[in-house]
């Protein structure tokens with residue numbers, strides 16, 4: 001039930017995010033028992049890199065609390081689409097928050113919007129659509145892979161958001177988005193290998209008062225065919241873009257400063273100065289002392305060594321109202 | 326979508342000519358918009374539907390005095406290339422000689438034609454007829470040629486209903502400094518990371534985005550829902566152009582509680598304030614942005630949009646003493662919400678965010694998103710170190726965005742030649758207890 005609205009206390013059945021570190025998070029369904037491989041009911045114990053967690057102990061705990069693992073500790077956070085996207089079980093390639101944010105923004109999704117999505121895939125984007133359209137809107141999501149559609153349906157129910165979404169098992173390129181949805185949608189989103197085949201169906205599905213369209217494609221050829229088809233179907237404001245989020249890794253760096261100035265001048269006469277050979281170690285010490293004084297501290301930021309270089313091309317378009325087509 | 330609704334006097338409208346868009350307050354029937362050097366009367370748009378295309382018609386008596394708008398037929402508004410049905414085209418441009426003679430019509434002739442032609446399509450046709458080289462140009466340069474001509478002579482204007490998408494595009498193109506340089510990709514991520522939706526209570530500190538942040542967040546909260554937004558601002562009045570432009574229904578607009586940050590914090594900690602104790606006005610107007618670049622803009626806006634401090638301080642005396650002023654009521658509503666705490670905290674400040682975070686983080690419930698925008702990376706780097714050390718926020722990340730547009734055309738696909746390299750910076754994480 002944990003995706004419906006912000007909540008304070010963990011209930012049985014919630015999906016919680018176990019936060020160990022920024023790169024070590026897990027989504028856990030809070031059920032005291034689970035079935036093992038033999039089909040027997042056993043206590044639900046979740047294993048982490050810092051030891052085991054008895055899941056039933058989470059019930060009644062406040063979200064945001066620090067909890068003990070058998071060999072360390074972690075925080076429990078309420079699940080939301082951002083955290084879910086980072087922890088969900090991948091059944092397909094998924095779309096991530098930076099692209100998703102732009103998709104929702106450009107499609108002008110808000111509470112009450114009727115949105116059509118295909119394919120459902122792993123439901124990463126679907127969770128964002130549902131958050132944005134509830135309580136009065138609806139997501140209609142289509143996948144021609146039956147098991148994926150079924151898994152998505154189960155997930156939405158488990159997450160307490162099933163009343164805002166209808167999952168269809170259907171090939172949208174061949175059969176479109178169903179008669180019942182003709183003229184019903186404010187926005188259509190496609191993440192398909194052949195989006196251009198679904199463009200005429202998108203045209204039918206969008207409201208008479210017009211709407212927005214988006215297609216996400218990793219390959220430019222798909223986008224190109226899609227753009228041609230959009231134009232042929234009377235869409236306007238066809239725009240394509242690519243977005244990447246660049247993380248800043250913040251670190252404090254201590255940078256030693258060399259002193260090369262003192263080499264220019266003979267040291268003021270000192271007793272030890274006569275002996276050049278012995279002096280060697282002394283001057284080392286002295287340089288060390290100088291270096292210690294001259295360490296500059298910088299707060300630095302740098303891009304991560306590896307980062308996404310390409311996700312997909314986003315193509316957006318507007319379908320004008322019927323009187324302006 | 327409410328694109329079908331009718332244009333009314335009092336609405337903010339988006340005036341679109343080809344790719345150019347502009348926000349305009351349609352304050353009265355006599356409202357005039359200036360595009361380039363052209364003055365256009367908007368009298369005829371009232372009562373028409375949004376997304377209607379109009380044709381600019383020179384005023385009969387005195388063409389120099391400007392234009393009025395006439396609803397144009399859809400056939401006319403359609404793509405120029407279709408209207409002209411250009412099919413012949415050369416294979417390349419080796420035979421094109423730009424001798425300045427290729428256009429048979431002189432500027433004077435064109436001006437004369439403009440008077441004679443009934444429609445701009447006809448005018449364009451005449452120009453095309455007279456262009457000796459037109460059919461020998463390649464399709465590519467024909468398109469370019471038509472674009473150039475259409476820009477000059479084909480005056481179609483479309484009136485659009487403002488949306489967050491259109492507004493953020495206009496502000497960012499025209500005056501990015503007025504929205505603190507929040508680019509649309511960054512804005513879209515503020516919405517995601519803050520988790521704002523139809524349920525919950527949300528806290529925003531915004532020191533000046535023309536109301537774009539509050540409008541965006543309230544838009545995501547939706548009409549007829551239960552969520553509320555407290556919009557803290559440092560001045561006399563919140564900036565609210567974008568907010569007004571969206572034309573939220575009253576019920577929805579009233580769920581955005583806008584209060585002065587000094588005044589509301591004082592009331593929260595010191596209890597019910599008396600009239601002379603509040604001085605939100607003085608507190609707000611004393612504050613001057615330390616950023617020199619912004620100072621002139623800020624001052625000007627204060628003069629234009631915000632009530633004069635003197636006027637406001639006088640106001641209480643004219644009000645009956647038992648009746649609370651609007652800002653007092655808003656303060657009370659905000660304090661009530663603050664007692665219950667919030668489901669997200671968004672900060673977009675021109676001031677240093679450090680003390681703002683210190684003051685506002687206690688009002689964020691545990692396990693809730695914190696999102697901080699800043700136009701400078703360095704400022705957020707400092708905050709990053711502080712927040713990490715405090716242990717109050719988990720999953721903290723600092724990021725910026727890279728956004729590139731593409732021209733996608735058969736055999737001519739490439740990234741746009743120019744791109745904007747300044748998305749601003751966002752930092753986000755989750756509060757923990």
Ligand SMILES: C[S@@+](CC[C@H](N)C(=O)[O-])C[C@H]1O[C@@H](n2cnc3c(N)ncnc32)[C@H](O)[C@@H]1O
Pocket residue numbers: 092093094095118119120121122123124125126142143144145148170171172173174191192193
């Ligand atoms: C890359 S995945 C979508 C991922 C999804 N956007 C996410 O973020 O989780 C593409 C999905 O489209 C489905 N698909 C492909 N062609 C389809 C078609 N013609 N009709 C319906 N679904 C289709 C596939 O089964 C696959 O699950």
